[in-house]
Amino acid sequence: MKTLHAILFFVFSLLLITSCQKELNFEDTIGTSSGSLKKDSSDCLPSAVAGQYITDSALSGSNYIDVQVDVRFPGSYVIYSDTSNGFSFRDSGNFGTPGLNTVRLLGTGTPLLPGTHSFIIRYDTSVCIIDVEVQPAGANAVYTFAGAGGTCTGAVLSGTYMEGLALTANNTAVVSVDITAIGNYSISSTQVNGVTFTATGVFNDTAQTTVTLTAQGTPLAAGTFNFALLGNGSSCAFSVTFDPPAPPAVFTLVGSPGNCSLATTSGTFAVGSPVTGNSVTLMVNITVVGSYSISTPVVNGVSFTGTGLFTSTGSGIPVSLLATGTATGPAGNVVFPFTGNGNSCSFTVPFIAAATDFITCNINGVLTTFNVNAAATLDSSTGIPILNIDGASVSTSSNPSINLGIVAGSGVTPATTYTTNQVVAGNVISCDYYDAANTDFFAGSDPLNQGGTPVFTIVVNTITATRIAGTFSGTVKDNNGAGPGIKQITGGVFDVPLL
Secondary structure (H helix, E strand, O other), X not given: OOOXXXXXXXXXXXXXXXXXXXXXXXXXXXXXXXXXXXXXXXXXXXXXXXXXXXXXXXXXXXXXXXXXXXXXXXXXXXXXXXXXXXXXXXXXXXXXXXXXXXEEEEEEEOOOOOEEEEEEEEEOOEEEEEEEEEEOOOOEOEEEEOOOOOEOOOOEEEOOOEOOOOOOOOOEEEEEEEEEEOEEEEEEEOOEOOEEEEEEEEEOOOOEEEEEEEEEEOOOOXXXXXXXXXXXXXXXXXXXXXXXXXXEOEEXXXXXXXXXXXXXXXXXXXXXXXXXXXXXXXXEEEEEOEEEEEEOOOEOOEEEEEEEEEOOOEEEEEEEEEEEEEOOOOOEEEEEEEEEOOEEEEEEEEXXXXXXXXXXXXXXXXEEEOOEEEEEEEEOOOOOOEEEEEEXXXXXXXXXXXXXXXXXXXXXXXXXXXXXXXXXXXXXXXXXXXXXXXXXEEEEOOOOOOOOOOOEEEEEEEEOOOEEEEEEEEEEEHHHHOOOOEEEEEEEEEEEEEO
C-alpha cells in the first residue's frame, strides 16, 4: 500500500515554516585557492539568475547562478550559498590559473515560500549577495500573442466550418505566443456566430511556441467572422469563414432493416460507471454527399450521437457515434435501435456488471479501472484519522495504480466533500496516480495555496465499519504536482471494503 506522501509533505512543510523561514548552513571548509568574489557594493557580479523558481517544485539543472571570481592563487575551491527558503547553490573544483573566472553554482532543494529571497555567496574570505524570485505554485504565465494588437500571426485553422454543423475536437486554431515567464495559461475567444475557441494548460519554457485552441458550438450563419483572442492582457484576432449549410446526405445503414452489420464498440460499458470516451462505429452506404446528424435513444442510461459531413459517396463507409451517460443495469447485451435518413437498424452493446469492489475513473477521457485489491484502510492510532484508498489495474506488484488519501481532523464522515483547499478546516487530501511507466501524477493539499478553485476533490458518500463509497475528480501532475505532465481525472467512483 502506498504512503500518503501529501500528508508527509504537509507536515514537513509546516515544521519548516513554523520553526524557521531562513536557515544558514555555511560551509566550514573552503578550498586551497584564494581570491575574492566580484561584486558591486554587496551585490554579486554578474547578478543573473537562471531558471524558474516555483514553490513546491524541486530545482533542476536549469536552476543556477553565475558568479565571477578574481583568483589570486590557483587551487581547489568550494563556492556556496546559505540555505534559504529550502534551497541553496554550490560548486566545487579547481582554478588552474589566476585572474577572472566565471563559476556556475547549481541550485538544489525545493522552494517553500513565494517572494524574493536573498542568498549569501561565500568564497575564501569574501561574500556577496544575490536575490532569487520564487513564484507561487500555480502562478500564471506571462506571454504575448504573435501579432498582438492586430492579426494573430500565422494562425492556422483545421476542420470543417459550416452553418448548422456542430463543431468537434477536429475544429481547431493554432496560434503562436511569445513566453517570458512559465506558468498556467487560459486563452479564449469572444463568442461569435455561436462559436468560441479556448485552450488551457501550462507553459514550461520561455520561448516562442504554438497553442492549439479547440472550437465549440454550432455556427449560426454562413459568412466570414472575426474572433478576438484574449489571454494574459494580450490580444490578437483571426477570421473564420463558415460555409453555407450542406443539404442532408442521402445514405442507408448497412444491415437495415435488421442488425447493423459490422457494428463495433469501443470502451467498457460497466454498470455504475460513466461511458465518456466510448463509442460505436457503424457502416453506411452514401449515395449523395452532405451533412448528417444521427443519434440513438437513451437505453440503460446511455445514448450515442454523431454529426458531421459526408464528403464522398461510397459503400461501407464507417461513421463513429460517441457515447454519453452512465451505464445502468441490468448487465447483459443491450440493444440500441438506430434510425438515420429514413432507415433503421439495431446494434448490441455488452454491459458488464459492476465489480463488487471497484475504483473507476476517466483519465484524460479514457475509462480506467483499479479493481485489483481495491480496498481502504482507516488508521486512527495517532489520534488523527488517516484514510487510504488503494487499487491497481493489473496486479498489486505493477502499475497503473491509484491511491486516494484523506486526513480529517474531525474524522472521516459520510456525505462530506473534502478538497485540497480545506487545510484551515483541518482536512488534508491527496491523490497519487501511477501510470504504466511508474510515473507518479500527484495532487495534494497545499497550505500555502488555499484560495481559488481546489485542484482535487474527494467525496465520501457513505462510510460504515466495513465499507466506504464515494466519488473523486481533479487534476494531477508529475514532479510532485509541479508538472509539466498533467492528467485530468473525471467521473471517479469508488466502492470498496474498509479493512
